[in-house]
Amino acid sequence: MTSAPPPLGLGLVGCGGFGTYVLDAVAGLPGLRPVAVADPDPARARALGDRHGLPSVTSLTHLLERPDVAAVALASPPATHAAMAVQALRAGRHVFCEKPLATTAEDARAVAAEAARAGRALVVDHVLRYNPLLRALELIMAQGLLAPPRRFLFENDAADEGLGPGHWFWDPEHSGGIFVEHGVHFFDAARALIGSEPLSVRATAVRRPGGPVDMVSADVLHPGGVLASHLHSFTHAHRAERQLMRLDHGFAETRISGWIPVRAEISAWADEADARRWEQLPSRAAAVLHVDGFLPHGEERITVTVDRDAGGRAPARGRGEERVVPHRVRAVLDLGGEARKPYVCTQSVRAAVADLVRVAREGGTPVADAVAGLTAVAVAEAATLAAATGTEQPVPAPGGPLRTPVPHL
Ligand SMILES: NC(=O)c1ccc[n+]([C@@H]2O[C@H](COP(=O)([O-])OP(=O)(O)OC[C@H]3O[C@@H](n4cnc5c(N)ncnc54)[C@H](O)[C@@H]3O)[C@@H](O)[C@H]2O)c1
Numbered sequence: 001m002t003s004a005p006p007p008l009g010l011g012l013v014g015c016g017g018f019g020t021y022v023l024d025a026v027a028g029l030p031g032l033r034p035v036a037v038a039d040p041d042p043a044r045a046r047a048l049g050d051r052h053g054l055p056s057v058t059s060l061t062h063l064l065e066r067p068d069v070a071a072v073a074l075a076s077p078p079a080t081h082a083a084m085a086v087q088a089l090r091a092g093r094h095v096f097c098e099k100p101l102a103t104t105a106e107d108a109r110a111v112a113a114e115a116a117r118a119g120r121a122l123v124v125d126h127v128l129r130y131n132p133l134l135r136a137l138e139l140i141m142a143q144g145l146l147a148p149p150r151r152f153l154f155e156n157d158a159a160d161e162g163l164g165p166g167h168w169f170w171d172p173e174h175s176g177g178i179f180v181e182h183g184v185h186f187f188d189a190a191r192a193l194i195g196s197e198p199l200s201v202r203a204t205a206v207r208r209p210g211g212p213v214d215m216v217s218a219d220v221l222h223p224g225g226v227l228a229s230h231l232h233s234f235t236h237a238h239r240a241e242r243q244l245m246r247l248d249h250g251f252a253e254t255r256i257s258g259w260i261p262v263r264a265e266i267s268a269w270a271d272e273a274d275a276r277r278w279e280q281l282p283s284r285a286a287a288v289l290h291v292d293g294f295l296p297h298g299e300e301r302i303t304v305t306v307d308r309d310a311g312g313r314a315p316a317r318g319r320g321e322e323r324v325v326p327h328r329v330r331a332v333l334d335l336g337g338e339a340r341k342p343y344v345c346t347q348s349v350r351a352a353v354a355d356l357v358r359v360a361r362e363g364g365t366p367v368a369d370a371v372a373g374l375t376a377v378a379v380a381e382a383a384t385l386a387a388a389t390g391t392e393q394p395v396p397a398p399g400g401p402l403r404t405p406v407p408h409l
Contacts, residue, residue, distance in 0.1 A: 007033040008094070008357055011069035013060050013084060014076030015039035015048035018098060022075055022125075023052055025349040029293070031357040032071075038063045039076075060084050064091045071121075071360060073353070074098055078181055079174045082107035085122070089114045094121040094360045096353055100184045100380065101373030103176030105396065108377040112370035112398070121359035123352055123366045124373035128189040130351035131344065132289040132300070133256060133264045133333050137193060137247070139288060145277055146268065150319075151248035152190045152228040156259065158182070159241045160214065160234040169234075170212040172384075178216045178232050179203070179383040184376035186245075188368065190220065190228040191375060193247060198222055198379050198395045205387035208235070218383040220395070230383075250318055251325055260345045264333040269316065269325035275306045278329045289333065293354025294347045299336035304329065374398050 008031060012019055015037050026032055038057045039045035049056030063069055064087070071094035074084050082102035085095050095115070101124050102108035115122040128134055140146050168174035175181040191198060203218040215233040222228060236242075245261070247254040252268030270278060281288060285302040310328035317323075335344050355366045375398050382393040 005031075005361060007031055008360055009033055009035040009066075009068040009070045010073055010096075011035060011063040011066065011071070012037045012048075012073045012075060013039070013063060014074060014080075014098070015041070015044040015056075016075065019073075019075030020048055020051075021346075022073055022096075022098075022349055022353070023048065025346045026353045027052075029350055029354060029357070031361065032353065035068045036063055036066055060087060064088065064093065069093065071096060071356060077168050077174050078176050079103045082111050085111045086114045089118040089120050089122070092118065092120065094356060096123050096125065096356045097373065098125045099373070100124075100176060100180050100377050101370065102377055103180050105374065105378040105381045108370075108374040109398070112374045115370045121356050121366060122370045122373075123356040123359070124368045124370070124376075125349065125352050126185055126188045126368040126372060126376070127345065127348040127352060128185050128261070129192060129368045129372070130291055130294060130348040130355070131261050132291050132294060132335060133261045134189060134193065135291050136288045136333055137254060137264065140281075141193075141195075143277075145274060146252050146254070146266070147249045148195050148226075149193060149247040149249055150224075150226050151246075152194055152226075153244070153246040153248075154186045154190070154230050155242075155244045156182075156186075156230075156232045157236050157240065157242040158232060158234045158259070159236050159238045161236075161238050163234065165211075176377075176380070177384050178213065178234065179218065179380035180377060182232055183216070183218070183230060183380050183383065184373075186230050187220065187228075187379040188372050188376040189245075190230075191372070194222050194226050194228065196222045196224070196226065197375070197397050198228070200392050200394050201379060201382045201386045202392045203383040203386040205384075216383070216387060218379075218386070220379060220383075250321065251316070251323060258338075258341065260341045260348070262335040262337060262340050262344055266329070266331040266333070268329040268331070269311060269323075270306070270327045270329050271323070271325050272327065275308070275327040275329060278304050278331060279306060281331065289335070291348075291351045292358065293351035295350070297336050297340060297343055299334075299340065301334045302331065303334070304331045371398050
């Protein structure tokens with residue numbers, strides 16, 4: 001009988017809002033054991049340590065002195081990530097890095113190079129990559145039921161209610177700016193869903209009167225004329241937050257609302273064979289919505305209705321492509337409604353950390369790996385420069401795998 005390997009000892013750096021969230025999210029995760037926390041503010045470190053019965057120290061250096069720390073989670077402000085990630089990797093530790101991986105592409109490249117050199121696992125906490133809806137869309141596209149998007153749109157009416165004037169978020173020196181601090185999630189999601197490397201960016205930044213830049217937009221061009229448009233506007237009350245992700249698949253459209261997606265609505269034109277495949281999807285919902293490390297709640301559902309012959313049997317044409325697709329399919333992928341948002345967010349973080357544990361133990365490549373982190377920062381940096389100069393900027397190609405590996409069902 002082989003005994004299970006000992007759990008990976010986790011040390012967390014940055015005991016603020018999200019560090020607290022991450023530590024709560026990974027409680028009970030198989031193969032992982034939080035062992036210590038660190039923050040330059042000793043009171044914060046102690047408070048979080050006490051909450052979990054863990055010792056606290058005041059720096060990463062002190063954390064790395066502990067032999068029981070095999071992996072480090074970085075949840076400090078963005079500008080601190082790269083140097084600490086490199087320090088931890090050089091000390092032989094695996095790294096779970098909050099987004100963004102770094103605030104410059106050069107620093108992100110250095111982290112990615114160090115992760116490769118050290119042969120240690122590195123996961124960037126791009127939570128959307130661990131959301132069952134986005135994972136299901138990748139699967140459905142890989143199975144040919146949806147064409148790859150020719151257009152990606154993300155509109156983000158985000159809240160600034162918790163972001164007072166002195167918050168590090170508004171200071172590009174600490175946050176990297178909105179494209180870097182927040183945009184990376186969606187640059188990375190677009191890359192995975194479109195399935196190609198971004199080529200170039202045009203962008204605009206809007207400053208609030210007498211204040212910081214609080215609204216940015218970027219158009220990211222991918223090969224084959226695929227366009228991804230992103231808008232982030234940190235100008236709303238929490239209750240007035242709205243987000244929409246929209247994918248144009250040509251003969252089909254996907255709409256996902258909310259920054260933590262809990263519901264995707266797909267509307268597609270299909271022939272009889274595909275209509276039948278769509279109709280089989282609900283019976284495979286558990287497999288289609290599966291993400292390793294994400295514990296289903298039990299309220300996840302896929303519903304599909306097909307309106308046969310809704311469009312008639314005549315061929316339909318778009319962009320020169322002619323198809324006979326008489327049936328209208330409506331599919332809803334639902335993770336349990338609005339009330340499940342906090343649950344889905346927690347489970348997505350848990351799944352991202354589970355990915356770190358898997359790769360630390362078995363090797364391989366995590367879903368949100370260093371290349372994903374680097375590419376997202378490279379797009380964000382190009383967008384920031386494009387907005388500042390009013391000129392289109394190229395995105396350097398980092399290479400590496402694009403899509404999340406899909407299981408055979
Ligand atoms: N993945 C997500 O969905 C998500 C959501 C929210 C925040 N975040 C990220 O989490 C990170 C932290 O954000 P937050 O909202 O918790 O910020 P916060 O300001 O609440 O907490 C940051 C903590 O880091 C500590 N700190 C500052 N400098 C440090 C240093 N040099 N070394 C170690 N600790 C240091 C601070 O004392 C503070 O306790 C950011 O990178 C943010 O982008 C990610």
